[in-house]
Amino acid sequence: MARPRILIVGAGFAGYHAARTLSRIARGRADIMVINPTDYFLYVPLLPEVAVGLLEPRRVTVSVPDTLPDVRLILGEVEDIDLAGRQVKWVNPEGGYAQLGYHRLVLAAGSVNKLLPIPGVPEHAHGFRDLPEALYLRDHVTRQIEMADTTSDPEEAEARSTFVVVGAGYTGTEVAAQGVLYTEDLYGRHPELWDRRPRWLLLDIASRVLPELDERLSSAADSVLRERGVDVRMGVSVQEATHEGVRLTDGSFVATRSLIWCVGVRPDPLVESLGLPTIRGRLVVNEYLNVPGHPDVYACGDAAAVPDPAQPGDITPMTAQHAQRQGKLVARNIAASYGQGFRRSYRHRELGFVVDLGGRDAVANPLHVPLSGLPAKTVTRGYHLLALPGNRTRTATDWLLNALLPRQTVQLGLVRAPALPLETTPPQRVAART
Numbered sequence: 001m002a003r004p005r006i007l008i009v010g011a012g013f014a015g016y017h018a019a020r021t022l023s024r025i026a027r028g029r030a031d032i033m034v035i036n037p038t039d040y041f042l043y044v045p046l047l048p049e050v051a052v053g054l055l056e057p058r059r060v061t062v063s064v065p066d067t068l069p070d071v072r073l074i075l076g077e078v079e080d081i082d083l084a085g086r087q088v089k090w091v092n093p094e095g096g097y098a099q100l101g102y103h104r105l106v107l108a109a110g111s112v113n114k115l116l117p118i119p120g121v122p123e124h125a126h127g128f129r130d131l132p133e134a135l136y137l138r139d140h141v142t143r144q145i146e147m148a149d150t151t152s153d154p155e156e157a158e159a160r161s162t163f164v165v166v167g168a169g170y171t172g173t174e175v176a177a178q179g180v181l182y183t184e185d186l187y188g189r190h191p192e193l194w195d196r197r198p199r200w201l202l203l204d205i206a207s208r209v210l211p212e213l214d215e216r217l218s219s220a221a222d223s224v225l226r227e228r229g230v231d232v233r234m235g236v237s238v239q240e241a242t243h244e245g246v247r248l249t250d251g252s253f254v255a256t257r258s259l260i261w262c263v264g265v266r267p268d269p270l271v272e273s274l275g276l277p278t279i280r281g282r283l284v285v286n287e288y289l290n291v292p293g294h295p296d297v298y299a300c301g302d303a304a305a306v307p308d309p310a311q312p313g314d315i316t317p318m319t320a321q322h323a324q325r326q327g328k329l330v331a332r333n334i335a336a337s338y339g340q341g342f343r344r345s346y347r348h349r350e351l352g353f354v355v356d357l358g359g360r361d362a363v364a365n366p367l368h369v370p371l372s373g374l375p376a377k378t379v380t381r382g383y384h385l386l387a388l389p390g391n392r393t394r395t396a397t398d399w400l401l402n403a404l405l406p407r408q409t410v411q412l413g414l415v416r417a418p419a420l421p422l423e424t425t426p427p428q429r430v431a432a433r434t
Contacts (some may be wrong), residue, residue: 010107010301012301014304015034039065041389043384044320047130051141051182053182054407074090077090105297105298110303111267114265124241139413141163141186146190164201165200168202169211170210177228180229185406197229202232214370220363246259306322362377364376
């Protein structure tokens, strides 16, 4: 029998942990390969701290070659999958094409920014899904305050000091909570602005912030935001975006140069190109995370519609916790397909969630125990350190230094807006051949 070749598409939470678990099980007896556009696993939950200068960008990037030495990394974007011939074609960062055969395929392509049909949003909004977007947002916010300090037009200064965040889920709430502290620090360095405060708005069509969490935690987070001066508007969203600002669904107009889009995610466009059955844009799989009709193909994470045993008839939410667990299960079920162990259906137990609000504030419900304030902050920091597959000491050191030293607010100038379109336009992918 040929040496098993297992090909994993994507190195997010699902793909990275699938590769990590497989390498531990195989112990060198299989060729495990990961195709990913970058050479790192991105720990997305800490991106808001990168965007406000609390963490150095490399803290949230975990090197695949360093942490998975038995896994071969292939830099590239998958363009075509021939399911019948078991071939995957990809394009590398310099535009070259190559293809490779496989015995088992894991589709863990993840997700991209979710768009809504709102005029002007694709042109004027800034997404918040990956490292370049976080670095760009840090520069952009810093630049707006610095330009507000130099203009003689009070209306322009106000617009540049106004920041609108759309989406009051985990990401949007953290961005607004961390962002207002960052701009307060920036204002402290510009005496000409001391007669006003930066303005932050958090919008969502939901009835409360963090609607996924217990109402007590939602209320605690809402109180922290409002105490910091964030204008929290529930039941309101954007009707139109322009260069001068945004018109809201309540009829008001907000002059701003900063529209931050955190309304959620959708599966990577690769899923749609496969031509296989989907649910809400996610690839249909069975309880073993197999793609029906293709026993050698598995899918997990945001790209997969995994049946939720806790909610019969529904699929699991698109969260890092589910993606990580599903990646590990895929690895074990692939090992079982080669006679090592037994395959298992997906089961999960909710361990709770953590939301870092910056400063000494957070909300969390570890094991469904609601916490807020400093106890929640301690749990949140501990959870992130345990969940990080690497860089723990460096991350903890950054946190310690932030407690002792002033925040660094300098622009880096590494990422320009034209390189970050909100809408992810995939390469011209050819539909998978079945």
